[in-house]
Amino acid sequence: MIVGIGTDILQIERLQAAYDRTNGRLAEKILGPDEMLVFKHRLARNHKRGIAFLATRFAAKEAFSKAIGLGMRMPMTWRSLQTLNEASGKPVTSYLGALAQFMQDKNWEAHVTVSDEQDMAIAHVIVTQK
Known part of the structure; x- marks a missing residue:
């Protein structure tokens, strides 16, 4: 069952x-630790491709915050949601801290495309509800 949809x-x-x-500090504010490693490499x-990566991750966080209906407030924080890629290139979400617990408690999962x-x-x- 669809719980919410968000686009950015x-x-x-x-x-x-x-x-x-911000002399690059924007990336440190927005990206989770695994995203930061990918960003620095790109x-x-x-x-140009590195900045495009940062932009798609920013958009994913905004879209996700809309889909869960909270906006950018706890447990949703910039760094608590990461959008990474499987070996196939498919983007997938991972959650850190309180957001991970929130998603588990709700039994929700997110599907993302960038x-x-x-x-x-x-x-x-x-x-969606699992």
Whole structure:
């Protein structure tokens, strides 16, 4: 059963400007530890692709917060939701701390998809009852 749906879209250029304005600290605020490792690796290989990764993860967190109906407040925090990729490339969610307990208590799971194209990033999340 579908519990909630969330979508977020943003201009990558706006995120790039915020990243530059904070001297990169924006990534530390938004990304969980596993996401941060992927981000640093991608950024080192190709700056533009690294920023696109950051943008899709930002969008995924926003979309997820809408899908669970809480917005960006406890137990949902920027770093408590991670969107990672399976070996096949499929994006999957993982939860940390209080958000992990919240999702377990509700018996919910999230399905996420992310995409970026030149200047835009988008994420769509569907939360279902297990």
